[in-house]
Amino acid sequence: MTEFDPPLQDMRFTLDAIAGVDRLFKLPIYRDISQDLTNSILEEAGRLARDVMAPANRPGDRQGARLLDGEVSTPEGYCKAYQSYVEGNWNSLPFDPDYGGQGLPWVLAVAIQELFSSANMSLGLCPLLTQSAIELIQAHGSESQKHAFLPPLIAGHWTGTMTMTEPQAGSDVGAIRTRAVRDENSYRLFGQKIFISYGDHDLAENILHMVLARTDDAPTGSKGLSLFIVPKWLPREDGTLGEKNDVRCTSLEHKLGIHGSPTCAMAYGDRDGAVAYLVGEENRGMEYMFTMMNSARLGIGAQGVGVAERAYQQARRFAFERVQGKRVGDQGDGAPVAIIHHPDVRRMLMTMKATTEAARALVYYTATAIDLSRNLPDRTAREDSRINTLDLLTPVAKAWASDAACRVTSLGIQVHGGMGYIEETGAAQHFRDARITPIYEGTNGIQAFDLIRRKIMRHQGRPAWAFLHKVRETTKVMDKERGEDLNVIRRSLEEACEAFEQATDWLVDTWNERPLEAAAGATPYLNLLGTLAGGWLLAEGARKSAAISARNDAEDSENSYYFSKLRTARFFADNILPASEAYAAAAIRGSAAITDIPEDFFC
Structure with missing residues (x-):
């Protein structure tokens, strides 16, 4: 398994240019926070992830947790890594200073969850659940419970x-x-x-x-x-x-x-x-537990991004090292080349890269809505951020990002070819680890049903229309911008918007009279929304990358990065976003083949 390289540049870009964390710095509660501070925090978290957590990942997979004489032991290196996590005060980032927290934005904590999940998903799960438990007690516990339980949980001494x-x-x-x-x-x-x-x-x-x-x-x-x-x-x-x-x-x-x-x-x-x-x-236990579950669901989305990033890094490195076959079009005795030169390998790597970056953007954008929904001074604005962004996109971030992790890690094995199927390379571990993410904290089918029932139809479809309006505002702006890549991205977004509008019209018209039929289309509808959201957020990043490059005020390495953001968004628009129409068709027309089949058909 290759070493982990924290993707700090893309994390910073996603936070700043796509999630819009600068909006948070204007709020009174975050007045002492700056971009320089968040960058420093990310760099320190990256060092901990790379140097302490990641080295324990592969041995932990081989050794596993053990139960002996009634006592559970974690793998070698886990205790040391967790102690470093506690000593660095990482668990306390987003929590109330009255109980020992640092009062930093939740979106920053979610980004760090991604880093730790990339480095060591098994170990990163422990603090993810602890932070969700803190959220539960903070929201619903008594004052005595808060004073007794929150300080040691926030410090990480308890989990x-x-x-x-x-x-x-x-x-x-x-x-x-x-x-x-x-x-x-x-x-x-x-x-x-x-x-x-x-x-x-x-x-x-x-x-x-x-x-x-x-x-x-x-x-x-x-x-x-x-x-x-x-x-x-x-x-x-x-x-x-x-x-x-x-x-x-x-x-x-x-x-x-x-x-x-x-x-x-x-x-x-x-x-x-x-x-x-x-x-x-x-x-009222289930009501309270939803506070913990929703926090954990967004964390699972970050997990999916993390393990997808790790799989992409390993596949990319392998593609440059593995020499096999001639370059397409070479004549005669052309020398073998690294597999990065083969078109289908490049397609797989671009699919991995674009999908991972879209999922990262979706998770960060959703996490920013936590901070806005709690801290915006205007109540109406807080409610809008909660209902039309946080509530709407949390099940999508969990389900779409975790499904994406399974696709990306599977492609990582494929890039390795036969060696990917051999445990020695470590590529298979990423796929095995990722496969739990669509299952726990509510299976992705449950997320899809929750999306259409609680998040959309409870409000008669309004959150979906509000989201569609945001995407169309972006396409209107892009219509005035120059550049072939941006034009292609805009047209693909417009087609995806049409598909989403049709599917949402159908959902609103169908839900009250034929809820079973609507539920049968819930998963393709969620996939449609996730794909559209990913394409939209990458488009926002592409617009800003193109503007920065046009100003010619960036270093060569930065210009190369911004060009990559533009081309990645173009790849998503050409190769992934067109699936929106298929998802819409499945949501609208596919239900009959599900609900009309008698049970004995499966016997």
Whole structure:
């Protein structure tokens, strides 16, 4: 496996020119933050990712997490890397200074999640979940819970988990059976959970489980779930750790990928019951858990970008080193050339590059909406940013970026040819690691249904129309700009906008009368929106790159970079964005072939 080179130039460009973080610097809460500061933070994070986290990635895949005598150990190098992460205060970046946070923008924290996922996806998953748990407690915990739990979580001394899944209750959380019994000032939990990432480990001194459970008198289904904080070690009033709670890891899952991340089966209440602290009110647990889930979903999108970037870097390097075959058009005894000269290899590499950069732009643009929706001075503007950008694009960022990661890492294997299928090169690890991202934090089919039901049709289609308006504003501006590449990009965007408009018209007209038919088209509709969003954001980057190059005020290396941004957007417009029309057709016409087939057809 090749070394990891943090893509800092593209990250900075995406933050500045596409996500528009300069808008944040104008807000009072971020008045002390500058572009120079964010660049310095990215550089330091890049060093940690490259020099400390990345070297533990390959050994961690081979060794995996281990369970011995009831104790879980992470692979060699993980504890040292995590300690460096804690000592650098990286976990605290976006959180409230009153509890030990640094109060920096969330979009910067998401960009750093990408870096750490690129370097070591298995290890980067642990702080990603911890930050999501912090969000949950910050939003819904009591004052005493915030003061007791937030400082050690924000510092990284404690970690957090999302604890929902049970053997009989995967995506159907309403089938959860874990019981919560009232016990004076707390509760006692009894039940089994599975697929709990970092449910137990040796990285931190304590673990807080965010557990969905059901009180004895609760209603059936998801409306009867409550949310509890269950510590591994019970904290005393002075904050020190006391006795071990009635919680244990019973086994570790043997997974396709992310071997270094311990995925645990957990038992709560083998003896007297696990001491648990209710968050908020009973029977509102699923509502609270969505805060953690939405934070994690955007983090999974960043994971997808990270692992895609790592696969692209390795495939690109291999393509320059691997010599095989003559250049197309060479006559006679032409010498063999590196495979980078072969057209289909170049096509694959450009697909990897363009897809990864589009996914990065989508994730950063969505993350910027977190900061705007919380901190814009005008309430209407905050609501617009939340409903029409953050809520709309979060399921798209999670699903489209994670699906993109699977495509990109698969192409990475293909570029390597037969060597890609051999574990020795490490190319296969990226694909194996990426394959979980479309599954956890809600499968991508769930993301698609959430998109059309909660994010679009709850508002009678308005968020989709608002998004389409933004894209068309860009095409109007581009109509006045010169350059063949920009003209081609604009025309492709206009065609994709037409496809999205048709699909959205159909969705709005169909949803109330034929919801099953609309749901059958949800995934192609999400893919349509993700593809359009990726093409639009790359187009914005291409416009700004062309303007900078035209001013001739950049160094040669920078001009080369800006030219690459223009050509990458052109490639996306020519080779990927045209799929928008196919996605629209599948969303509109494809449902009958899904809903009209009887179940025995599959027998």
